[in-house]
Amino acid sequence: MTESHPSHALRASTDVVVLGAGPAGLVLGNLLLGAGIDCVVLERASRSRLRDRARAGFLTPGTARILERHGLADGLHRHGRRHGTCEFRTPEGRFRLDYGTLGGGPHHVYPQQNLVTDLLRHYLDRGGRIHFDTEAHTVHDADGTRPSVTASGPDGRPARWTARYVAGCDGRYGAARRCLPPGTVRHHHDHGVTWLGLLAQAPPSLDAVGYALHERGFAGHMARTAEVTRYYLQWRRGTTADAWSDQRIWDELDLRMGAAEHGPLHRGALLERGLFDLTCDVIEPLRHGSLFLAGDAAALLAPAAAKGANLAVLEAEILAGALADALTRGDTTGLDGYSDRCLAHIWRAQEFTGWMCRLLHCAPEPDGAGGSSFQAGLRRSRIASLRTSRVLQDWFAENYAGV
Numbered sequence: 001m002t003e004s005h006p007s008h009a010l011r012a013s014t015d016v017v018v019l020g021a022g023p024a025g026l027v028l029g030n031l032l033l034g035a036g037i038d039c040v041v042l043e044r045a046s047r048s049r050l051r052d053r054a055r056a057g058f059l060t061p062g063t064a065r066i067l068e069r070h071g072l073a074d075g076l077h078r079h080g081r082r083h084g085t086c087e088f089r090t091p092e093g094r095f096r097l098d099y100g101t102l103g104g105g106p107h108h109v110y111p112q113q114n115l116v117t118d119l120l121r122h123y124l125d126r127g128g129r130i131h132f133d134t135e136a137h138t139v140h141d142a143d144g145t146r147p148s149v150t151a152s153g154p155d156g157r158p159a160r161w162t163a164r165y166v167a168g169c170d171g172r173y174g175a176a177r178r179c180l181p182p183g184t185v186r187h188h189h190d191h192g193v194t195w196l197g198l199l200a201q202a203p204p205s206l207d208a209v210g211y212a213l214h215e216r217g218f219a220g221h222m223a224r225t226a227e228v229t230r231y232y233l234q235w236r237r238g239t240t241a242d243a244w245s246d247q248r249i250w251d252e253l254d255l256r257m258g259a260a261e262h263g264p265l266h267r268g269a270l271l272e273r274g275l276f277d278l279t280c281d282v283i284e285p286l287r288h289g290s291l292f293l294a295g296d297a298a299a300l301l302a303p304a305a306a307k308g309a310n311l312a313v314l315e316a317e318i319l320a321g322a323l324a325d326a327l328t329r330g331d332t333t334g335l336d337g338y339s340d341r342c343l344a345h346i347w348r349a350q351e352f353t354g355w356m357c358r359l360l361h362c363a364p365e366p367d368g369a370g371g372s373s374f375q376a377g378l379r380r381s382r383i384a385s386l387r388t389s390r391v392l393q394d395w396f397a398e399n400y401a402g403v
Ligand SMILES: Cc1cc2nc3c(=O)[nH]c(=O)nc-3n(C[C@H](O)[C@H](O)[C@H](O)COP(=O)(O)OP(=O)(O)OC[C@H]3O[C@@H](n4cnc5c(N)ncnc54)[C@H](O)[C@@H]3O)c2cc1C
Pocket: 019, 020, 021, 022, 023, 024, 025, 042, 043, 044, 045, 050, 055, 056, 057, 058, 059, 112, 134, 135, 136, 137, 169, 170, 171, 172, 173, 174, 175, 197, 276, 294, 295, 296, 297, 303, 305, 306, 307, 308, 309, 310, 311, 312
């Protein structure tokens, strides 16, 4: 049941205030309700915007198991597709890596907006309360036992929720990060590369994730649905997303992906263009008193290895278990270990994402061109190792499909 919007300043209390209704916040909300814990989710976006926002698509077997364990995987099983092959295209030729059969298992391809829609439906069916169009501003008294969150609802109406715990699942630019104490460390790294992300109204052009390593820069192909495909182009940083026409973008994708040799790409209208600087960070620790961070609020990963949404779901499950232990049995062991436990997963995912970035790109030349000849040599060697070394293939499979 959705809580009605307050017509005047609202003051309310609950056990856990969850900031943000992305994968982290909604998995957490569902699991808390499942454990009999009262919570409320505050979400800045409107309900329709939340269900339209296309981002991730590749969910690991571990994420699928978490969703199954908690009765949240019905849409994934009904509409998601299994996907276990990468195709690497280089000037020296192409090769396929069937990582899904090597140990890690295949991904489920299921658009993030569909997952969020499912999670929201389950949350409301379980009696969950959510306030859309409600922006959290500040977390107060996080170092005490009764933290509160001030927010503004639709039309700017002020509100304050008091709780026992606050879960910051509100992403990179949310309120939780802004309210961390000065001693909190933010480890930041820039991979030095920008991607133009595209959503094309076109069926996938190959039955694999396509990674094309070209002297003009990286190009990527990732299935989303039978009608929509995501493409990426390594992009000169500082150039706007609309600098090129659709025709020029398709021609460049053809060139970098070797369409002349390997087969044409299915073209279609470009529904969405977005620029992604491949930067990343990690917040340490993930706990400040009664405030806990999860998902992108805890760590941002470059999309090169498709880890962010998967980490968000994993952290939400860990946090839900720890909060349930604390609130139902007074056992705070899980909360005390939450930050260290999640940081181990986060750093491993960051390490693999960094490795993927070095595999897919040459470090850019000062003029922004594809990369130096030395870097190109290193990259050729990395690809050759991946093509020929079974040990490296097993390592890749385990990390690519795991978190
Ligand atoms: C192009 C692209 C492709 C990607 N592909 C993949 C992939 O294939 N696999 C994968 O695992 N990951 C992928 N990711 C990463 C993934 O989308 C994110 O890691 C994931 O969305 C994180 O979930 P979250 O719940 O932590 O944050 P979000 O999904 O960002 O949700 C946070 C929510 O908080 C709300 N919010 C923000 N501020 C406030 C506030 N002050 N008050 C209230 N609400 C607030 C936001 O509106 C939002 O709904 C991709 C990302 C991009 C950009």
